[in-house]
Amino acid sequence: MDSTTAMYVAQGIHGLAYGMILFLVASGLTMIFGMMGILNLAHAAFFMLSAYFSYQALAMTGNYWIALLAAPLATAVVGVLVERFLLRKVHAFGHVGELLLTVGVSLVILDAVKAFWGTESLYVDLPESLKGLIHVGGLEYPVYRLFVIGLALVVLFIMAFLLYRTRLGMVVRAAVSDADMVNALGINVPLVFMLVFGIGTWMAGVAGVAIAPILTVFPGLADQMGMDAFLVVVTGGFGSLSGAFIISLVFGELSSYGVQFISALAPVLMFVLMAIILVIKPTGLFGERE
Amino acid sequence: MLLEVKDLNTYYGSSHALQGMNLQVDEGELVALLGRNGMGKSTTLKSIMGLVKPRSGSVKFRGVDITGLAPFKVARAGIGYVPEERRIFPTLTVFDNLMMGVKRGKMVTGDPDAWTLEKIYSHFPVLEKRRRQKGHTLSGGEQQMLAIARTLMGNPELLLVDEPTEGLAPLMVKEVRDMLADVHKAGVSTLFVEHNLKVAMSLAQRLYLMGKAHLAFTGTVEELDAQPEIREKYLEV
Ligand SMILES: Nc1ncnc2c1ncn2[C@@H]1O[C@H](COP(=O)(O)OP(=O)(O)OP(=O)(O)O)[C@@H](O)[C@H]1O
Ligand SMILES: [Mg+2]
Numbered sequence: 341m342d343s344t345t346a347m348y349v350a351q352g353i354h355g356l357a358y359g360m361i362l363f364l365v366a367s368g369l370t371m372i373f374g375m376m377g378i379l380n381l382a383h384a385a386f387f388m389l390s391a392y393f394s395y396q397a398l399a400m401t402g403n404y405w406i407a408l409l410a411a412p413l414a415t416a417v418v419g420v421l422v423e424r425f426l427l428r429k430v431h432a433f434g435h436v437g438e439l440l441l442t443v444g445v446s447l448v449i450l451d452a453v454k455a456f457w458g459t460e461s462l463y464v465d466l467p468e469s470l471k472g473l474i475h476v477g478g479l480e481y482p483v484y485r486l487f488v489i490g491l492a493l494v495v496l497f498i499m500a501f502l503l504y505r506t507r508l509g510m511v512v513r514a515a516v517s518d519a520d521m522v523n524a525l526g527i528n529v530p531l532v533f534m535l536v537f538g539i540g541t542w543m544a545g546v547a548g549v550a551i552a553p554i555l556t557v558f559p560g561l562a563d564q565m566g567m568d569a570f571l572v573v574v575t576g577g578f579g580s581l582s583g584a585f586i587i588s589l590v591f592g593e594l595s596s597y598g599v600q601f602i603s604a605l606a607p608v609l610m611f612v613l614m615a616i617i618l619v620i621k622p623t624g625l626f627g628e629r630e
Numbered sequence: 631m632l633l634e635v636k637d638l639n640t641y642y643g644s645s646h647a648l649q650g651m652n653l654q655v656d657e658g659e660l661v662a663l664l665g666r667n668g669m670g671k672s673t674t675l676k677s678i679m680g681l682v683k684p685r686s687g688s689v690k691f692r693g694v695d696i697t698g699l700a701p702f703k704v705a706r707a708g709i710g711y712v713p714e715e716r717r718i719f720p721t722l723t724v725f726d727n728l729m730m731g732v733k734r735g736k737m738v739t740g741d742p743d744a745w746t747l748e749k750i751y752s753h754f755p756v757l758e759k760r761r762r763q764k765g766h767t768l769s770g771g772e773q774q775m776l777a778i779a780r781t782l783m784g785n786p787e788l789l790l791v792d793e794p795t796e797g798l799a800p801l802m803v804k805e806v807r808d809m810l811a812d813v814h815k816a817g818v819s820t821l822f823v824e825h826n827l828k829v830a831m832s833l834a835q836r837l838y839l840m841g842k843a844h845l846a847f848t849g850t851v852e853e854l855d856a857q858p859e860i861r862e863k864y865l866e867v
Contacts, residue, residue, distance in 0.1 A: 507729075507735045510722065510726050510729065510730065511730070513719070513721055513722060514719040514722055514726075514727075514730050516721075517719055517720055517721060518717050518719060520681060520701070521713065521717040521719070522730065523681075523700065523701040523702050523705075524679055524681060524701040524702070524704075524705055524711045524713070525702075525705055525711075525730055525731050525780070525781070525784060526702050526705030526706045526731075526733045526734075526784055527702055527730070528702050529701075529702060530700070
């Protein structure tokens with residue numbers, strides 16, 4: 341095939357892979373917001389922490405697959421502990437307290453990461469099976485990007501199953517619209533909050549592991565992803581998973597093709613899209629609240 | 631005594647919304663809580679449920695102190711709550727809304743008096759017809775039925791219902807009224823808040839009447855009937 345088509349396809353796949361990673365982060369953020377009413381400003385820090393965990397696990401075991409499994413789980417454990425022993429304690433004092441607490445947690449994680457691993461970029465080496473390109477129908481696809489897309493789809497499938505086919509999912513969907521009512525019906529809402537927080541940080545953790553081989557591991561990972569995920573949640577509508585999904589993919593492609601064609605404008609494209617959507621629909625694409 | 635509320639004080643910030651509130655509900659009773667707007671009726675129910683935390687005083691259920699417990703613990707103790715705004719889960723189906731009321735996800739089996747799906751459907755036929763519809767597509771009256779049925783799925787020993795007939799068309803008001811009488815006859819003790827005096831007087835055995843943040847009168851329907859000056863002071867506009 342000619343080189344222009346190949347470039348389009350490659351750019352498209354890069355965009356899709358980034359969009360999927362973005363969705364893994366943004367979906368946790370929007371779910372936690374929908375249920376608990378708080379913007380978890382430490383969410384991106386968990387994402388970064390997981391990237392470091394994957395680097396460390398790989399350094400210790402030499403096995404990428406162990407790193408892939410262990411890092412998000414370790415991140416989720418940290419998330420659950422933060423929810424159970426910090427966030428829950430300040431819940432009674434309102435959202436400002438919770439917001440400040442998550443800022444504090446993100447600063448602590450950032451400093452801890454710098455203390456343990458320094459500020460240099462760390463490289464996560466992929467196993468041979470995930471390197472290189474595969475050729476299908478005359479086109480070339482980067483294997484790792486395809487793997488990331490597949491991984492995100494698996495996580496997406498697990499989430500959809502949990503959310504729409506289990507009682508826990510039903511409770512979560514109900515609590516997104518009215519947590520107090522769920523509580524008054526006899527359901528242990530604090531426990532559900534903890535689980536959702538854990539699942540949300542686990543997904544951010546999967547995203548962190550996925551991004552590590554692409555961007556390398558460094559403390560600034562959190563800022564970049566935090567901003568993008570925040571934009572996705574605002575634009576897609578606070579608490580809306582489908583909104584987060586659509587906007588993540590659009591943002592992924594926008595940044596990928598944007599860099600290619602109008603690189604000077606690429607960083608602001610997402611803001612432009614957000615502004616347009618919010619002018620038309622102030623609650624975001626599928627959002628119900630201001 | 632099934633429910634005993636004693637000297638309850640509840641605040642919203644610095645505003646003193648309940649000032650030494652008292653009330654009781656006995657096993658098998660159907661009791662109304664009346665009063666003008668903003669007197670603290672809903673706050674009383676929310677304080678019992680633990681949805682707002684009372685600062686002092688006590689709530690006892692079957693003699694056990696449940697003051698300020700988390701709402702889910704109050705519900706598990708046996709108190710069911712149907713809120714003022716109904717608060718149906720809009721994105722869930724009618725069936726799933728009902729399932730949300732089931733305690734610990736387990737249906738009660740083996741008890742012939744228990745509220746099961748079949749029993750709910752026979753008392754609320756409209757809910758069976760609409761079981762696949764999303765909650766937000768129901769009419770106001772249907773939402774009220776669903777809100778009551780959802781709570782009954784948890785088999786409460788005491789039902790707290792806040793303004794069940796609010797905003798309903800006259801025909802629907804009668805239907806909801808009859809439904810509450812029906813549920814009470816099925817053995818559920820009930821405390822309900824009501825603005826519609828006709829509904830309250832025709833349904834309740836005993837009444838509590840609230841003035842601003844406190845109890846103003848308590849007695850039977852006949853006793854209230856015999857005291858027009860009290861009705862005038864605390865109810866009529
Ligand atoms: N969340 C809240 N924050 C602050 N004040 C509140 C809150 N909820 C109720 N109040 C105030 O507490 C008082 C009692 O309110 P409550 O809702 O209990 O009254 P009510 O008797 O149920 O009135 P209505 O008949 O209008 O439903 C009112 O003055 C109200 O403005
Ligand atoms: Mg009220």
